[in-house]
Amino acid sequence: MRTIKNPILFILGLSLILFSCKDQNQGNNGALTSNAAERVYVAPGEHDEFYAFISGGFSGQLSVYGLPSGRLFKVIPVFSQDAEKAWGYNEETKPMLNTSHGFIPWDDSHHPDISQTNGELDGRWVFINGNNTPRIAKIDLSVFETTEIIEIPNSAGNHSSAFVTENTEYVVAGTRFSVPVPQRDMPINEYKGNFKGALTFISVDPEDGGMDIKFQLIMPGFDYDLSHPGRGKSHGWFFFTTYNTEEASTLLEVNASQNDKDFIAAVNWKKIEEYVNNGGGTMMPANYAHNVYDEETHTGSSTMKKEVRVVNPAEVPGAVFLLPTPKSPHGCDVDPTGEYIVGNGKLSADLTVHSFTKMLEAIEGEKYDGDAYGIPILNFEDVLAGTVSQPGLGPLHTEFDGNGNAYTTFFISSEVVKWKLGTWEVVDRQPCYYSVGHLMIPGGNSRKPFGKYVVAMNKITKDRYLPTGPEVTQSAQLYDISGEKMELLLDFPTVGEPHYAAGIAADIVKERSKKIFNLTENKHKYGITSDADVRVERDGNEVHIYMSMIRSHFNPDNIEGIKVGDKVYFHVTNLEQDYDVPHGVSIIGANTSELLIMPGQTETFVWEPKQPGVWPFYCTDFCSALHQEMQGYVRVSPSNSNIDLTWSLGE
Amino acid sequence: MALAALLPLLLFVFPLWKITLEAPQYPTPLGMYIHINDFADANPHDIKNINLMNHYVGMKYIPDAIPEFKIFPIGIVITTIIGLIIAFKANHKWFLYWFIMMVLVSTAGLIDFYLWEHEYGHDLDPRAIMKFTNPDGSVMGFQPPFFGTKNILNFTAHSYPRLGAYFLGLGIALGLVAYYLGRKQTLKA
Numbered sequence A: 001m002r003t004i005k006n007p008i009l010f011i012l013g014l015s016l017i018l019f020s021c022k023d024q025n026q027g028n029n030g031a032l033t034s035n036a037a038e039r040v041y042v043a044p045g046e047h048d049e050f051y052a053f054i055s056g057g058f059s060g061q062l063s064v065y066g067l068p069s070g071r072l073f074k075v076i077p078v079f080s081q082d083a084e085k086a087w088g089y090n091e092e093t094k095p096m097l098n099t100s101h102g103f104i105p106w107d108d109s110h111h112p113d114i115s116q117t118n119g120e121l122d123g124r125w126v127f128i129n130g131n132n133t134p135r136i137a138k139i140d141l142s143v144f145e146t147t148e149i150i151e152i153p154n155s156a157g158n159h160s161s162a163f164v165t166e167n168t169e170y171v172v173a174g175t176r177f178s179v180p181v182p183q184r185d186m187p188i189n190e191y192k193g194n195f196k197g198a199l200t201f202i203s204v205d206p207e208d209g210g211m212d213i214k215f216q217l218i219m220p221g222f223d224y225d226l227s228h229p230g231r232g233k234s235h236g237w238f239f240f241t242t243y244n245t246e247e248a249s250t251l252l253e254v255n256a257s258q259n260d261k262d263f264i265a266a267v268n269w270k271k272i273e274e275y276v277n278n279g280g281g282t283m284m285p286a287n288y289a290h291n292v293y294d295e296e297t298h299t300g301s302s303t304m305k306k307e308v309r310v311v312n313p314a315e316v317p318g319a320v321f322l323l324p325t326p327k328s329p330h331g332c333d334v335d336p337t338g339e340y341i342v343g344n345g346k347l348s349a350d351l352t353v354h355s356f357t358k359m360l361e362a363i364e365g366e367k368y369d370g371d372a373y374g375i376p377i378l379n380f381e382d383v384l385a386g387t388v389s390q391p392g393l394g395p396l397h398t399e400f401d402g403n404g405n406a407y408t409t410f411f412i413s414s415e416v417v418k419w420k421l422g423t424w425e426v427v428d429r430q431p432c433y434y435s436v437g438h439l440m441i442p443g444g445n446s447r448k449p450f451g452k453y454v455v456a457m458n459k460i461t462k463d464r465y466l467p468t469g470p471e472v473t474q475s476a477q478l479y480d481i482s483g484e485k486m487e488l489l490l491d492f493p494t495v496g497e498p499h500y501a502a503g504i505a506a507d508i509v510k511e512r513s514k515k516i517f518n519l520t521e522n523k524h525k526y527g528i529t530s531d532a533d534v535r536v537e538r539d540g541n542e543v544h545i546y547m548s549m550i551r552s553h554f555n556p557d558n559i560e561g562i563k564v565g566d567k568v569y570f571h572v573t574n575l576e577q578d579y580d581v582p583h584g585v586s587i588i589g590a591n592t593s594e595l596l597i598m599p600g601q602t603e604t605f606v607w608e609p610k611q612p613g614v615w616p617f618y619c620t621d622f623c624s625a626l627h628q629e630m631q632g633y634v635r636v637s638p639s640n641s642n643i644d645l646t647w648s649l650g651e
Numbered sequence B: 001m002a003l004a005a006l007l008p009l010l011l012f013v014f015p016l017w018k019i020t021l022e023a024p025q026y027p028t029p030l031g032m033y034i035h036i037n038d039f040a041d042a043n044p045h046d047i048k049n050i051n052l053m054n055h056y057v058g059m060k061y062i063p064d065a066i067p068e069f070k071i072f073p074i075g076i077v078i079t080t081i082i083g084l085i086i087a088f089k090a091n092h093k094w095f096l097y098w099f100i101m102m103v104l105v106s107t108a109g110l111i112d113f114y115l116w117e118h119e120y121g122h123d124l125d126p127r128a129i130m131k132f133t134n135p136d137g138s139v140m141g142f143q144p145p146f147f148g149t150k151n152i153l154n155f156t157a158h159s160y161p162r163l164g165a166y167f168l169g170l171g172i173a174l175g176l177v178a179y180y181l182g183r184k185q186t187l188k189a
Helices: A007-026 A036-040 A269-277 A356-364 A506-510 B002-012 B046-057 B068-089 B092-122 B163-188
Strands: A050-055 A062-067 A072-076 A113-117 A120-130 A135-140 A145-151 A160-164 A170-174 A195-204 A211-219 A223-229 A237-243 A261-268 A282-294 A299-311 A320-326 A329-334 A340-345 A351-355 A368-372 A375-378 A384-388 A395-400 A405-410 A415-420 A426-431 A436-440 A453-458 A475-480 A487-493 A501-505 A535-539 A542-550 A553-555 A558-563 A567-574 A583-587 A595-597 A602-607 A613-618 A631-637 A646-648 B017-023 B026-034 B039-041 B148-152 B155-161
Touching: A036 A487, A050 A453, A050 A506, A113 A160, A113 A501, A120 A160, A120 A501, A120 A506, A135 A160, A135 A170, A145 A211, A160 A223, A160 A237, A170 A223, A195 A223, A195 A269, A211 A269, A211 A282, A237 A269, A237 A329, A237 A340, A261 A269, A261 A329, A261 A340, A269 A299, A320 A340, A320 A351, A320 A356, A340 A356, A340 A395, A340 A405, A351 A356, A356 A375, A395 A436, A405 A436, A415 A436, A436 A501, A453 A501, A501 A506, A535 A558, A535 A646, A542 A583, A553 A631, A567 A583, A567 A595, A583 A602, A595 A602, B002 B068, B002 B092, B002 B163, B026 B046, B039 B046, B068 B092, B092 B163, B155 B163
Parallel strands: A211 A299, A223 A329, A320 A375, A329 A395, A542 A567, A558 A631
Antiparallel strands: A050 A062, A050 A501, A062 A072, A113 A120, A120 A135, A135 A145, A145 A282, A160 A170, A170 A195, A195 A211, A223 A237, A237 A261, A261 A320, A282 A299, A329 A340, A340 A351, A351 A384, A368 A375, A395 A405, A405 A415, A415 A426, A436 A453, A453 A475, A475 A487, A535 A542, A542 A553, A558 A646, A567 A602, A583 A595, A583 A613, A613 A631, B017 B026, B017 B155, B026 B039, B148 B155
16 A cells, blocks of 8 residues: 555645745735725615525524625524424424434535526525435525425435526536445445446426426446536536545545546536436436425425436436546536636645536547546546636635636635636635635626625634634625725624525515415415414314414413323414514423414424423513413313313403 | 586595504504595505504404495495586586585585594593503593594504595585686676
8 A cells, every 4th residue: 555645734734834924925914994894884774785695504504694794684494403483393394304214303504506597596596405314405585484305315415516507497416425326235345336426406396496306317436526507608517526536435535635636527417308308217216205395384294205217327428528627626616607617626726727618629529538437538638728826725616706707715725815717817815714615706606696795604713703612603704806806894603604605686585575474375274364263172182272373362372171191282373464473382391392473374383281280371472562461371181080171262 | 517526436446545653663654545435454464453553552443344335435426426417407506506515525524534533542442451541631542633643652643635535625626616617607698
């Protein structure tokens, strides 16, 4: 075995040298401009110009911020249970977290992407991936709630996801870890040649956004790190960075860093779509959950799907090509014109930019440099558009301002670097505090970016905020990029790990945001639309309470005839039809979260009383002047008692 | 004169009056249109929300219908028919009588409106959640203004006529104009 040289240590050492140089050269270049406060100040009652949807990484959720103020508006629960909003706790949303592995209360949410029409953000939905137990979720921006989650079979570490094509034809989910496909019991050290990487194309219904797996491309056993769609001239293609083309299964930090070049896989999905539409590919047995939340029934349902269409790339000639790209490229970013594909080679000192036009020419000329498992490899020089030479250390991700500039984050040298597309010259650099991962320009992944701000998302803050013990916040930093030089305006703490974000002009979204749910459209199985329908029904030891809530009482608020051993379902409908008048409810001893119910909505929690007594319940959201009076009692009798089931209000 | 008689019919198209309630918690104010034959929300669910506010001080719910919604439309139709008959069959003196009749009918309507408002604002549930008294110790009423703007606790209430009322007024005024024009012609002749 050859001697192990650790390239990361080498680079870290190098970065120390460069850092000390930089300090001398640039002095306090990171100092704030004098009127920064003014430029991020959004006066009380005024609205921000942009929404920023910042993923929570290991929190599993998606946070909604305003830019430029950095104010947090909402944390949308996606993959993790949220007791505050009863997500994954109430009967309606438990099915949303169902998977082939059963109910899963957590995931790692990474890459939000906003739906597009004609390559521009349309603000209808946000898609986001769950890494750990591979899933894609859809958030509906008329309600800012998760309304669909689909599990991805044959995938593991769902990381090169969830990016949408130019007309939201597909949301794409690539596996990070290759695995046996289908899963089976086999020795780990037989990885090479046997493990596979699935790239999943999920079709999106243009009307209701319904997701369905169209096909899975079963690729060689590399790690598929990140991806982006082609746009404009390259619409119809999708690009995935790979690492571990060495196909190692152990000590990857070393063993997956040996090849001088890994690949960007270019996938002509239109060609595969056509192949599949003509009956191509094979249906393979599978088991994955498809969970849908219905806005009218206010209820989620989970369906297990039993097969998936898989496509072997070798059987679709001309559909997949490999573009050699230096040193374990991480981010895979496509500029607004669709011509340039940036491979952010995280272990390389240079940034590699491929040309879509040159790629097509090379394919036309069939100038291949061998193949990998039957997939043609193009020549590096034939597809290279240019190299940004020595811009920093550890390039991770690039976004675009729509004015011919690109902005790349450098994890190791902890900075954002602005450079010019075409001339590849570095224009400006600004430090990040510290260790930046992704960056986000609103619309930066579309044909039409809003090139006013860039948000850098930092993994480490150390001394930047008041300390909070060993665990301190991660953060986002806002830079003004409207001028030639970037200017740091603001940093603000985030929820969980601010892994990546998607931003959009607020005007596109805010007019569509619903104020209430119409009571007349409430089709919840246990919902009621007026006090006339209030009742309590017993079915064996199950008791269903059809309860209403409106300022400032529950109906009924006195219930008798419940017995120890009963399973009591509180189906509670908020009869309000006024904006921003939610009510909450919980009862002493409930082994679940409260409910927080929006006007016109019905939610359900289960209570299994264990002791006789008279137990109070109350409104948990400060709803009105008489909020403290919004309470009631349930009388619980011993299991052998024969007290009649009765209910009342105001008697 | 025919135009004068027809204009009040626009009351079936446009609202007669509007009451608007402003409060800090209602950046979009609550509002209610009063039509000749109906109460209507200014924005969806406004009347339901006005009722919800008012129940704290023991006010009655705004009813779905009041007897006036039957009487007023009949009154308007009848006066229009009378006006049309006068316009084609009678001389200008009758124009003046029609004008006087319309003023009387409208005044009666306004008095009725005021009485309803007064009743609505003062006939409070004795078990009201919150009871307020005036500085002189009497029970505070919550009558919306008849015409104009008035502060009621945390609300600023506005009450103004709308397009329907203006057309009614214009119709009545035209009746008077028709009378003068008719008289002028008669004097010339």
